[in-house]
Amino acid sequence: MDSAARKVDTVNMDVRTTGDRSYHHGNLRAALIDTAVEQARAGGAAEVVLRDAARRTGVSHNAAYRHFADRDDLLAAVSERGMEELEHRMRERVSTLSVGGPAELASARLRAAGREYVHFALAEPGLFTTAFTCARPKDVAPVGHGPYGVLTAVLDELVEAGVLPAERRPGADVTCWAAVHGFAVLCLEGPLRDLPDAERDAQLEGLLDRVARGL
Amino acid sequence: MDSAARKVDTVNMDVRTTGDRSYHHGNLRAALIDTAVEQARAGGAAEVVLRDAARRTGVSHNAAYRHFADRDDLLAAVSERGMEELEHRMRERVSTLSVGGPAELASARLRAAGREYVHFALAEPGLFTTAFTCARPKDVAPVGHGPYGVLTAVLDELVEAGVLPAERRPGADVTCWAAVHGFAVLCLEGPLRDLPDAERDAQLEGLLDRVARGL
DNA sequence: ACCCCATGTGGACACCGACAACATGGACAG
DNA sequence: CTGTCCATGTTGTCGGTGTCCACATGGGGT
Structure with missing residues (x-):
């Protein structure tokens, strides 16, 4: 996961702004955290839902499991x-x-x-x-x-x-x-x-x- | 729900100790709260699960909905x-x-x-x-x-x-x-x-x- | 140019909360 | 004593979720 965190810095950050360009998102971990933070802002920890976060991030459920061990890990x-x-x-x-x-x-x-x-x-x-x-x-x-x-x-x-x-x-x-x-x-x-x-x-x-x- | 709470006092309380005698529990609300409190003691609010509480109380799921509007109501x-x-x-x-x-x-x-x-x-x-x-x-x-x-x-x-x-x-x-x-x-x-x-x-x-x- | 492995996908399973329709039997009226 | 009514409990179902599995993809290093 350290490698993933490091990659976030190396990969250009406009992937999300230019639209999900391809199969590989390139910045998924950070994007998922962004979405989850938004969920938490809206209604606390109970509102943080893995599947929904993936959906809103424009990625399939389960994609999150490459970056977080758990829902608790995302939390x-x-x-x-x-x-x-x-x-x-x-x-x-x-x-x-x-x-x-x-x-x-x-x-x-x-x-x-x-x-x-x-x-x-x-x-x-x-x-x-x-x-x-x-x-x-x-x-x-x-x-x-x-x-x-x-x-x-x-x-x-x-x-x-x-x-x-x-x-x-x-x-x-x-x-x-x-x-x-x-x-x-x-x-x-x-x-x-x-x-x-x-x-x-x-x-x-x-x-x-x-x-x-x-x- | 006031009537239910009052009934708890009128009905003999040994129903649970003598075993669930029949179709009607007679004391379900209090019994469910007992079980839920035990769940909460064990692991906080997240551990309070309606279906499991009903199961442990020896009653079917959904029985709880006669006494609580919600899971939140039980909590x-x-x-x-x-x-x-x-x-x-x-x-x-x-x-x-x-x-x-x-x-x-x-x-x-x-x-x-x-x-x-x-x-x-x-x-x-x-x-x-x-x-x-x-x-x-x-x-x-x-x-x-x-x-x-x-x-x-x-x-x-x-x-x-x-x-x-x-x-x-x-x-x-x-x-x-x-x-x-x-x-x-x-x-x-x-x-x-x-x-x-x-x-x-x-x-x-x-x-x-x-x-x-x-x- | 090629292959490999990190990353993303689709499917499946168990569990949960909630709703709906049905069953039971105690209480109360006549 | 008897018949009915309604509070209480039951079974069935639906949508949603977390998590595991096998598989697909393709970019980066040899």
């Missing part, structure tokens, strides 16, 4: 994509911040990271839940990468800026992540499901306050 | 059971606490409630995830009932005991629940999945510390 690829997108949005949000001194900046960044985490979950519920529910056991939390990486970086920054005492640093990441992730999940499928937007935002700000205060 | 019933069990365990844990004054007691109760929440999730991962993923939109968070009810009661107690300023009370429940729920979810399917037990417990205590401090 795992979707999960990876979702994680990447979440990480990307968080990095973007955090990096486009420019206020006063390093202390205020670090604090603002922590809040911004948390806010963006929740906003992504609310904006892309299907992709978000799929990302966490269907991750492969192996590539879960390769420390420093993914959303977790963004969080640890911001927290380290907070220590460097002198806002967070170094002895309080261990474990802070888990608390922050848990609070924000829990809030997102409760908003998506829990009792905070149909809270009006304004109220939800207010609750989120309150949560961010308390978490920062408790660090 | 909702399982969710309800899971919530009840979670609430029960939390209440039990919280009530069997007896330390010093009202302030210490209330604080200890908050921690105990959170700890038990996570322990339930870890002990019954399938039931826990099913309970939250498959809840009916309607009976989600009937304020005062369910796990949420236990939490609000404990927080109110904290205010009465003078530990938590009244002006900080609003929103405290959301933060507490989010933190604990998020931690549970991250332990089940997230990056904290295969953390050794001791480390996990330590992280949980740290989280409880920070949450209490931030309230």
Whole structure:
């Protein structure tokens, strides 16, 4: 499968835009993941259907089995994509911040990271839940990468800026992540499901306050 | 369906223990929920299969459709059971606490409630995830009932005991629940999945510390 | 120029959720 | 006591899905 992934880079990418030119698609794996991501966006992991994904990609069922061992394997690829997108949005949000001194900046960044985490979950519920529910056991939390990486970086920054005492640093990441992730999940499928937007935002700000205060 | 639920109480309950006596089961709805809960315990919502549940209950497929509109309807019933069990365990844990004054007691109760929440999730991962993923939109968070009810009661107690300023009370429940729920979810399917037990417990205590401090 | 193997195809099987038509027998009216 | 009615359970069926199998194709390396 590494060879397949590498081939994706070597083969010209316009195969799909020019129409399925021939027997061999040339870029099937990526195309299937695209389709599956779209399915996940539309309705979560349950909506990701192998046969339908193949159909929409213009290829016969079973073609997918040359690129994925399982349906679960495809789901795992979707999960990876979702994680990447979440990480990307968080990095973007955090990096486009420019206020006063390093202390205020670090604090603002922590809040911004948390806010963006929740906003992504609310904006892309299907992709978000799929990302966490269907991750492969192996590539879960390769420390420093993914959303977790963004969080640890911001927290380290907070220590460097002198806002967070170094002895309080261990474990802070888990608390922050848990609070924000829990809030997102409760908003998506829990009792905070149909809270009006304004109220939800207010609750989120309150949560961010308390978490920062408790660090 | 109310009539069916009421009949469960009127009909003698030993039908299942004496063996399926005849054409009419007499207690099918409850029996099917039992079986489905067992399936959910074993492997989460994905493991809950209508036909198999009917089979194991000693009844033909389709019999379930007299008691549940859908597979989703059955899952909702399982969710309800899971919530009840979670609430029960939390209440039990919280009530069997007896330390010093009202302030210490209330604080200890908050921690105990959170700890038990996570322990339930870890002990019954399938039931826990099913309970939250498959809840009916309607009976989600009937304020005062369910796990949420236990939490609000404990927080109110904290205010009465003078530990938590009244002006900080609003929103405290959301933060507490989010933190604990998020931690549970991250332990089940997230990056904290295969953390050794001791480390996990330590992280949980740290989280409880920070949450209490931030309230 | 040739062959080989990665990639895609068509067919088959078991299983599932859902619907429809039919069977059974307990409860209740007369 | 008897006859009927309807809630409950049964068999049959349909479309859809995941997965395995044997086979077809053709581009890249010898």
